[in-house]
Amino acid sequence: MSSEQAATGQTRDTAAGCGQHGVRVFLGAVLHFLDDPGPELDPAAWELFEDGALVVDGEGKVAWAGPAADVPCELRTGATKVDHRGRLIVPGFVDTHLHVSEVDIVASYGEQLLNWLQQYAFPAEAKCADPDYARTVAGIALERMLAAGTTTASVHTSIHTTMVDAFFEQALQRNLRMLSGKVLMDRVTQTPHYLRDPDVQTAEDQTLELIDRWHGKGRLGYSISPRLALTCTEDMLAMVARLHRQQPDLWIQTHGAENPEEIKRVLDIYRAQDSSYRSYIDIYDRFDLLTGKSLFAHCVHIDDTDRVRLAAAGSAVAFCPDSNMFLGSGLFDLDAAWRYGVSVGLGSDIAGGTSYSQLYALNQAYKVVAVRGGRLHALRGFYLATLGGARALSLDRHIGNFTVGKEADFTVLDFAATPTLARRAEIAETFAERLFALMILGDEQAVTATYILGRRVHERQSPAPV
Ligand SMILES: [Zn+2]
Secondary structure: OOHHHHHHOEEEOOOOOOOOOOOEEEEEEEEEEOOOOOOOOOHHHEEEEEEEEEEEOOOOEEEEEEEHHHOOHHHHOOOEEEEEEEEEEEEOEEEEEEEHHHHHHOOOOOOOHHHHHHHHHHHHHHHHHOHHHHHHHHHHHHHHHHHOOEEEEEEEOOOOHHHHHHHHHHHHHOOOEEEEEOEEOOOHHHOOOOOOOOOHHHHHHHHHHHHHHHOOOOOEEEEEEEOEHHHOOHHHHHHHHHHHHHOOOOEEEEEEOOOHHHHHHHHHHHHOOOOOOOOHHHHHHHOOOOOOOEEEEEOOOOOHHHHHHHHHHOOEEEEOHHHHHHOOOOOOOHHHHHHOOOEEEEOOOEOOEOOOOHHHHHHHHHHHHHHOOOOOOHHHHHHHHHHHHHHHOOOOOOOOOOOOOOEOOEEEEOOOOOHHHHHHHHHOOOHHHHHHHHHHHOOHHHEEEEEEOOEEEEEOOOOOOO
């Protein structure tokens, strides 16, 4: 047995029969979602196979998921078996919002959003003009995501085409399903001279070139990325809407209603031109930016009218609880968003957020919901971090669960990753209790392995300290 086989417990079922080429059978507890379990935890919305198997075909697609004892003969025979029994196999996590350009400013001290941008984010992003630096941070971000079990993300870069190229190149090399695009920002009074699109036409030309180069290549998708209303002119927002009308298969990502001081400044600027703007989200709405492919990070300070509009448009929100607390932005109302039918995904928002782990984000999300008087059940949390995120990014026909034919991006989680988690999981009486312990006590340490299209791309290096 090779060391790789020893490490992963791989064996091949050599019995003669009706096997298919390149099939792999992953044994372990298998959990995935068919729908949002909702506040009533609808049992039809998820499937759990505690002694389960996930079968991946030679193309890296899900061929079957169910009880290990029931794997069909034609899939079992001749298949490579990978033993993760005792661990939990879930669809790869979806991080709906982070900044690859901010890798190096994680854990920067003491500022709320507007000063954070000036003091930390903009100087860090300026460095991304350098292709070597851009490649370095792109590689770090992707490796950290995979180590945390994140297999898909919606990623902000910088204004530089070098940064977009570096990110997409490395995502393509790893065959990842990723969304990203060049950041657009041109409002002279709100952007530093060293980090600004010279004019809308140049920004559009660069965006079109990048779309041509990357959109639809491998599993990559292009997301038109106006940074936020504050840093964009009206002409830039109008250009984004026009481009999306011309190519509605593109995505749009931006920020909205994150921080009270930011919101006041945005409304002051836009109302100086047109006093009828009702809210921050209304600005995007009036520029035709609320589409079924639009993603708005944060939306901490929105009202029911905004929620109705977001839901009606099919636009999604990236809920970034760690960032919202780290930058002192506020507490997103997850229950209200869900009540109004707004599609919500979970985001790390590196580097306003401090962890690449979606388990850690769920820990923070639970606390935000709790402070607002609600509860986030582990099942709904894991839905949020997997299929919920895939839906928020309009990628759920490709990823997000283990229905047959989906791309087999998944992660394997260890209930005994740390002594505290191991003890809590050991005394838990139900699966839901163990899952909640993982959601609250887990982070990237709990990730045993991450697989892309059925191939292992990350394995925890050191044994669990138990
Ligand atoms: Zn952000």
